[in-house]
Amino acid sequence: MDLGAYRPVLANRDTRSALVLGFLIRVPMWAGAVILTLHVVSSLGRSYGEAGLVTAASTVAVAVSGPWRGRLLDRIGLRRTVGPSLVVQAVCWSIAPWVGYAPLIGFAALAGLFVVPTFSILRQVIIRSVPTEQRRTALSLDSSATELSFMAGPAIGVWLATSWDTGWALLVCELTSVAAGFVLWLVNPRLTSDTDAVGEQVALDGVGEAGRAEAVAGAVEPDDAPPARAIRGFITVPVAAVYLAAACSTLVLSGTDVSIVAALRSFQATGSIGWVLALWGAGSLVGGLLYGAWHRSFSVFWLLGGLAATTAPVALAVGVPSFAVLITVSGFLCAPTITATVEQLSRQVPERFRGEMMGWHGSAMTAGSAVGAPVAGFAIDHGGWPWGFVVVSALGVVIAVAGMVGSRASRGARAGAGSEAPDEGRVGTPTRGGSADSEHGASAANIGH
Structure with a gap:
């Protein structure tokens, strides 16, 4: 075991940027998931089972969209794939916190279908940016950064939901995710090394x-x-x-x-x-x-x-x-x-x-x-x-x-x-x-x- 293996990986600018951006994108994503459940239960007065249905609708939509969005990344590139997603996400989450239960399910599902494939994008950047022998080390860093974001995000979400109105907390978290996606669109990192x-x-x-x-x-x-x-x-x-x-x-x-x-x-x-x-x-x-x-x-x-x-x-x-x-x-x-x-x-x-x-x-x-x-x-x-x-x-x-x-x-x-x-x-x-x-x-x- 050689902890020094992390030094050249972290010295790589593309890898380092992807890790930092990934953490910043995932924290509001995890926070928003917690706030969505609390919003359904506290603000809409529904049961946890009904809150689970909203989460399930979003989860199924994300699962369905994964291969489709990934195929678009391969065929038309990052900006043309992510750009429409940002528009749909911004519209959905600007409206969703202020609607009733049934429309909320629809907006959550639509947002899931057009979710920005950040995990796919950032891991592709990490895979592309380091030599083959450093691949496992770089991906392990990404998994560790994901764990850190998962530990921080829900705690922040609970704090926001208990300190603010859940509608505003949901709006802030989801639009923060959209803003992070816009930064990803703006940076437009190269996903592959094969120019042909x-x-x-x-x-x-x-x-x-x-x-x-x-x-x-x-x-x-x-x-x-x-x-x-x-x-x-x-x-x-x-x-x-x-x-x-x-x-x-x-x-x-x-x-x-x-x-x-x-x-x-x-x-x-x-x-x-x-x-x-x-x-x-x-x-x-x-x-x-x-x-x-x-x-x-x-x-x-x-x-x-x-x-x-x-x-x-x-x-x-x-x-x-x-x-x-x-x-x-x-x-x-x-x-x-x-x-x-x-x-x-x-x-x-x-x-x-x-x-x-x-x-x-x-x-x-x-x-x-x-x-x-x-x-x-x-x-x-x-x-x-x-x-x-x-x-x-x-x-x-x-x-x-x-x-x-x-x-x-x-x-x-x-x-x-x-x-x-x-x-x-x-x-x-x-x-x-x-x-x-x-x-x-x-x-x-x-x-x-």
Whole structure:
């Protein structure tokens, strides 16, 4: 482990700017999410269940928009993608705080469809701006900055909602997010290092869908392996497996979130929820920083298995002190697992598809969160709070083991086919890192959510 690995990453101006801008964008985003719930409950006089429906409408819309917005980033660039989003966001959140419950759901959903894909944009900038060997370290810093913003944002949101009228608090937070998005539009950071991406895409379009699929598959395989068949566009079986791992990781995390609340209520320590969640986030922050300084990467399935395995023992807690220790330990692999999914995808998917890749990544994580909370809730209702941790942990272990076995079998099958099959259907010289690696060579390949 070498903490000095962070020095060259932080010395990179583009990476440093993306990290700072990402933190400033995400803090009002997390704060606005909390204020929206409090606004529905306190100002509109609705139940928490009804507040959850507003959040669900926004979440589903964001999940649906992820691949679409990412595809736009790849095809038309940052400014033409973000510009209309800023207009829709400004209009929606200027009106939404002053309307009734039903219109609020509509405005929240519309804003979700046109949300500025900040996670995708900033992670693409970070990936593009550092050499391949610094990719894990840079993405770990981004995950750690996200944890910091998540720890700060909700606290600020609660303070604003209790100090001001919730309508004004919601307006200020959401328009602050719009202003941060405008800064992103103004800066217009470069997302890819491949200046020939457009011409390459035109060439691929000319060979038809079948040829395009073979070209995409071949571009992400090592030189000694036959190309994998794409399921759709750039999505091969290995890529789909990483998306499944990303979804399962947030399934475990969202289930853990619900189970924490249930456990502390059972211990009659509801007032401890805030600082216990902060400890969980701090564990993730430390784990992310350590993973970024580690000398090598790990398979996302090993990390997912570790995340699930360290979550299960929390069910053995007998009081708040032991619960706090176990939940902190369970947080260590949160950020590394998410980082590994992004890093692994960035190596498997050609650079020209990176916006859409990150969009699908966000949708996968959103889907996992949507499944994890009700699964844990069902387990808690029927067996008590410990079963919330046990069930999501078991699902995580099952997916992780299946992924390990499947990856090993896939590598064996490709190696066997490579010794017999002719090398057909490739475009150029494929590398593990895609077009970014081939452009900059072995010494410094730019990585370019």
